[in-house]
Amino acid sequence: MPPLPPQILLTIAGHDPSSGAGITADLQVFSAFRHFGISAITALTVQSTLGVAEIETVDPRLLAHTLTHLTNDLPPAGVKVGMLGSVAIAETVAEFLHRFAPTPQKQGIEAGSGSSHTSGIPIVLDPILRASSGATLLPSDALEVLHKRLIPLVTWITPNWSELAALTNLPVGTLAQAEDAIQILAARHPHLTIVATGGDQSQPTDLLRLPSGELHPIPGEHIATTATHGTGCAFSSALLARLVLGDPPLQAVRAAKMYVTEALRRAPGIGHGKGPMNLLWLLA
Numbered sequence: 001m002p003p004l005p006p007q008i009l010l011t012i013a014g015h016d017p018s019s020g021a022g023i024t025a026d027l028q029v030f031s032a033f034r035h036f037g038i039s040a041i042t043a044l045t046v047q048s049t050l051g052v053a054e055i056e057t058v059d060p061r062l063l064a065h066t067l068t069h070l071t072n073d074l075p076p077a078g079v080k081v082g083m084l085g086s087v088a089i090a091e092t093v094a095e096f097l098h099r100f101a102p103t104p105q106k107q108g109i110e111a112g113s114g115s116s117h118t119s120g121i122p123i124v125l126d127p128i129l130r131a132s133s134g135a136t137l138l139p140s141d142a143l144e145v146l147h148k149r150l151i152p153l154v155t156w157i158t159p160n161w162s163e164l165a166a167l168t169n170l171p172v173g174t175l176a177q178a179e180d181a182i183q184i185l186a187a188r189h190p191h192l193t194i195v196a197t198g199g200d201q202s203q204p205t206d207l208l209r210l211p212s213g214e215l216h217p218i219p220g221e222h223i224a225t226t227a228t229h230g231t232g233c234a235f236s237s238a239l240l241a242r243l244v245l246g247d248p249p250l251q252a253v254r255a256a257k258m259y260v261t262e263a264l265r266r267a268p269g270i271g272h273g274k275g276p277m278n279l280l281w282l283l284a
């Protein structure tokens with residue numbers, strides 16, 4: 001029998017020319033899980049393992065055109081949204097994501113209400129605000145646009161602790177504080193499945209909250225390495241890759257976390273700063 005065609009996954013994210021994070025990393029992750037990756041670039045960055053030197057967002061019109069032209073031909077089974085770079089880009093992406101929202105008539109519910117996405121494709125938002133080197137990847141005036149326009153249209157969100165703090169205006173420095181902030185975020189967006197990622201903490205526990213209110217702590221292993229560039233990008237892409245394979249939420253999060261842990265352990269050790277992981281280890 002011929003093999004089944006691969007599932008098409010779309011990443012909407014920034015371009016990191018060092019391939020540790022952003023579009024080129026996401027495409028490696030999709031390939032590792034044997035999906036077919038397609039992409040739309042939100043911003044170009046001048047970047048290496050030593051950090052981000054410059055950012056230029058693309059013309060929002062070009063991004064909108066890319067997204068419609070591309071997906072009319074290659075409809076995705078799932079979408080990952082990463083670096084946005086500006087309010088105008090965030091609004092453009094939100095406009096595009098409307099096409100995946102089930103209509104209120106079909107669902108018999110109000111647009112934007114809690115469970116409007118239970119039957120749609122998985123859409124994972126990695127709310128990237130800052131690079132680990134410190135560069136701002138989304139200005140703070142875009143946060144309300146995320147809340148009002150974009151988050152209502154995604155099914156999953158994967159903030160790290162500092163992103164969770166920014167999204168909720170709460171301090172997040174302990175697991176208990178992360179739990180409190182997750183509940184505040186969930187109260188504002190009850191349809192969301194939330195993973196607060198603790199991978200950058202010395203005790204790397206993720207917290208998964210389902211729309212039902214169930215909360216699962218997922219402890220992880222700390223890997224002593226400087227090759228930590230793009231861990232958030234890789235985790236959210238791996239999560240999407242597993243979700244489209246049909247994993248239930250807890251299983252998908254555990255698998256994505258294990259994938260990133262191994263990618264860190266097998267990092268190639270290149271670059272003079274925060275190096276890339278080995279995102280293709282699954283194919284070894």
Ligand code: PLP
Pocket residue numbers: 013014015016021022023045047052082083128130131132133228229230231232233
């Ligand atoms: N550059 C781009 C284009 C990204 O999408 C990301 C994602 O987080 C980063 C840089 C930041 O990566 P890191 O936080 O590992 O520095």
